[in-house]
Amino acid sequence: MSDYSSENGGPAPVIEIRDLTKTYLMGQTEVHALRGVSLTICEGEYVAIVGASGSGKSTLMNMIGLLDRSTSGSYRIRGEEVSRLSRNRMADLRNREIGFVFQSFNLLARTSARRQVQLPLFYAGVSERQSARRAVEALQRVGLGDRVDHRPDELSGGQQQRVAIARALVNNPSLLLADEPTGALDSRTGEELLALFDDLHRQGMTLVVVTHDDHVAHRAERIVTLRDGVILSDEPVRERASSTPIANRANALAAGDGQPV
Amino acid sequence: MKVLRYFAVALDSIRANKLRSSLTMLGIIIGVAAVLTTMGIGSGAAASITEQIESQGTNLLSVSPTGGSSTLTMGDAEALSDRSLHPALLTVVPEYTASATLTNGSSESQTQVVGVLPAYAPVRNLEAAAGRFFSEEETEANLRVVVLGGTVAADLFAVAAEALNQQVRINGEPFQVVGVLKESGSAGFGGPDSRAFVPIGVAQGRLFNAPRYRGDYTITAMSIQADGTRMEEAERQTELTLRLRHRLGPNDDNDFSIFNQASLLELAGEVTATLTVFLGSIGAISLLVGGIGIMNIMLVSVTERTREIGLRKAVGAHDRDILLQFLIESLVLATIGGLIGMGISFGLAFAVGRIPNFPFSVIIEPQALLMALGVSSASGFIFGIYPAMRATRLDPIEALRFE
Ligand SMILES: Nc1ncnc2c1ncn2[C@@H]1O[C@H](COP(=O)(O)OP(=O)(O)OP(=O)(O)O)[C@@H](O)[C@H]1O
Numbered sequence: 001m002s003d004y005s006s007e008n009g010g011p012a013p014v015i016e017i018r019d020l021t022k023t024y025l026m027g028q029t030e031v032h033a034l035r036g037v038s039l040t041i042c043e044g045e046y047v048a049i050v051g052a053s054g055s056g057k058s059t060l061m062n063m064i065g066l067l068d069r070s071t072s073g074s075y076r077i078r079g080e081e082v083s084r085l086s087r088n089r090m091a092d093l094r095n096r097e098i099g100f101v102f103q104s105f106n107l108l109a110r111t112s113a114r115r116q117v118q119l120p121l122f123y124a125g126v127s128e129r130q131s132a133r134r135a136v137e138a139l140q141r142v143g144l145g146d147r148v149d150h151r152p153d154e155l156s157g158g159q160q161q162r163v164a165i166a167r168a169l170v171n172n173p174s175l176l177l178a179d180e181p182t183g184a185l186d187s188r189t190g191e192e193l194l195a196l197f198d199d200l201h202r203q204g205m206t207l208v209v210v211t212h213d214d215h216v217a218h219r220a221e222r223i224v225t226l227r228d229g230v231i232l233s234d235e236p237v238r239e240r241a242s243s244t245p246i247a248n249r250a251n252a253l254a255a256g257d258g259q260p261v
Numbered sequence: 262m263k264v265l266r267y268f269a270v271a272l273d274s275i276r277a278n279k280l281r282s283s284l285t286m287l288g289i290i291i292g293v294a295a296v297l298t299t300m301g302i303g304s305g306a307a308a309s310i311t312e313q314i315e316s317q318g319t320n321l322l323s324v325s326p327t328g329g330s331s332t333l334t335m336g337d338a339e340a341l342s343d344r345s346l347h348p349a350l351l352t353v354v355p356e357y358t359a360s361a362t363l364t365n366g367s368s369e370s371q372t373q374v375v376g377v378l379p380a381y382a383p384v385r386n387l388e389a390a391a392g393r394f395f396s397e398e399e400t401e402a403n404l405r406v407v408v409l410g411g412t413v414a415a416d417l418f419a420v421a422a423e424a425l426n427q428q429v430r431i432n433g434e435p436f437q438v439v440g441v442l443k444e445s446g447s448a449g450f451g452g453p454d455s456r457a458f459v460p461i462g463v464a465q466g467r468l469f470n471a472p473r474y475r476g477d478y479t480i481t482a483m484s485i486q487a488d489g490t491r492m493e494e495a496e497r498q499t500e501l502t503l504r505l506r507h508r509l510g511p512n513d514d515n516d517f518s519i520f521n522q523a524s525l526l527e528l529a530g531e532v533t534a535t536l537t538v539f540l541g542s543i544g545a546i547s548l549l550v551g552g553i554g555i556m557n558i559m560l561v562s563v564t565e566r567t568r569e570i571g572l573r574k575a576v577g578a579h580d581r582d583i584l585l586q587f588l589i590e591s592l593v594l595a596t597i598g599g600l601i602g603m604g605i606s607f608g609l610a611f612a613v614g615r616i617p618n619f620p621f622s623v624i625i626e627p628q629a630l631l632m633a634l635g636v637s638s639a640s641g642f643i644f645g646i647y648p649a650m651r652a653t654r655l656d657p658i659e660a661l662r663f664e
């Protein structure tokens with residue numbers, strides 16, 4: 001990851017957003033979901049995006065994840081302007097640079113966990129043998145090494161979301177995006193998921209999480225608050241919430257062995 | 262290489278969605294089986310009709326009188342037998358047919374009795390199952406001998422073969438049975454099975470007392486074996502001689518008509534072609550119904566599929582990847598369904614072949630196979646590709662949000 005460090009040695013920006021707007025057309029009326037958002041997220045940061053329902057969190061997240069196009073404004077990933085790329089180039093960037101975790105998991109029906117995780121590698125053109133190996137490794141990383149042949153209906157909600165995370169991680173993206181990742185989970189499995197995010201963060205992954213939940217937001221280092229399509233506040237978290245005892249975190253650190261993701 | 266991997270993806274997807282896949286295939290299976298079976302029935306019927314006509318020989322002309330009383334005579338047949346004047350005519354056999362009652366003791370059968378010459382047997386491809394056809398000598402001597410068609414023999418005698426050398430009475434006159442014909446199988450009227458054959462002189466003389474025309478015995482028909490390569494010539498020569506002998510002026514219509522087997526074959530061909538088109542369209546309709554079935558299933562699964570497409574795009578699939586995947590999936594489904602449908606129709610054809618006395622077999626032609634496979638693949642393709650086309654145009658987020 002050191003390749004991406006900026007000249008002055010500080011962390012390099014992964015995402016640079018300037019004056020981004022998104023306007024939906026609903027018949028005659030225009031819905032201004034984003035009205036000029038500027039945001040920079042650097043290598044290794046853990047950012048939470050919060051705000052009331054309808055404030056534009058998902059819209060912003062979909063822009064960051066290159067799932068949708070902005071109406072105006074500039075968006076750079078590692079310095080490259082991406083807001084007006086061709087569909088195929090955007091698909092390639094989604095494939096290589098971005099891992100996306102959805103509230104509703106979005107797993108393929110009746111397909112084994114390994115196959116789910118292999119999907120991005122298939123479109124990256126990785127050979128079947130290599131992709132199978134990497135998929136199993138990614139599943140091991142999210143603690144599902146013993147569930148590789150299970151299908152979604154044979155997994156709990158938390159496990160399904162882990163499969164989705166393994167799928168998001170398998171192609172070594174620069175960014176992991178999660179829109180309400182705990183929204184469909186109970187508090188205990190949600191907590192396990194947050195612990196997994198903590199691990200990934202410690203391993204150097206850049207994380208952006210959209211959430212309603214203050215507790216979830218306070219696991220991040222920085223909270224961006226949206227209101228009516230603009231950024232209301234953007235502040236570092238002083239007191240990071242954690243339910244993980246210090247000893248466990250140390251163990252997790254050792255297990256993660258500092259390998260960049 | 263990558264295309265091969267799409268086959269793996271398609272097979273995965275088919276296996277992962279067995280119910281949806283088999284419902285999709287069901288339409289194709291039914292369609293293909295229906296088309297192939299109906300067209301097979303058409304082809305089978307056509308083949309059996311053609312075979313029956315051809316068994317009579319395609320180089321056969323038959324002449325029969327038209328109008329009230331016959332003006333065709335023995336003299337006409339003799340004149341046509343002159344090879345130097347009619348080089349295209351090989352054998353001319355006059356016939357005198359009338360209905361008579363055949364009896365053997367108390368067994369009785371109302372039968373068409375045909376007076377002919379011995380040459381009639383080779384001309385009409387008649388073969389004896391027992392005994393023989395009557396000879397030139399027996400004909401010359403006007404002996405009362407008879408050759409029975411298979412059905413007639415079976416009617417008069419408990420066992421057809423026992424008829425040989427027995428006596429039967431025709432309109433009360435005793436006749437000796439010298440032969441029994443093989444069953445030709447072409448049941449119904451006109452076939453030799455339900456007829457009895459006697460020397461023509463006997464039929465015209467003591468048996469039926471045939472009317473005369475200009476002092477000559479009349480006949481009811483003539484079978485002419487012609488040179489198969491010169492059929493038109495044969496027809497022209499026959500017509501010319503008969504018109505001359507009947508003293509017809511240039512404005513007079515023929516008082517006879519000439520049929521040839523080739524034109525009969527053509528007519529039958531037209532009839533069976535119509536039949537095949539008719540049956541084929543029934544099959545095509547079921548194929549269409551099958552296709553609509555496919556579309557229904559596809560529409561039902563469109564939500565699931567659209568979200569799947571959105572997800573695939575979200576993780577990096579290009580529009581082309583999606584299209585290719587769906588194309589290949591539809592193709593694989595349609596092909597598997599088509600093959601199963603083919604299997605079923607072959608099974609049906611086999612089963613029909615096992616039904617005893619079924620009048621014809623179901624013949625599945627290679628063209629019909631190609632057509633059915635082509636049409637079913639196309640329908641699987643068209644209907645299967647629909648959700649893909651729709652979703653391919655969407656941005657990934659729209660596809661993911663699709664309800
Ligand atoms: N496809 C769309 N068409 C029209 N309007 C839309 C569309 N998607 C979002 N919007 C509108 O844009 C605004 C922002 O929506 P967005 O989904 O980003 O909100 P959110 O902050 O994620 O809300 P929530 O917390 O409920 O998920 C809302 O007013 C919403 O109605």
Ligand SMILES: [Mg+2]
Nearest residue numbers: 057058059179
């Ligand atoms: Mg949202």
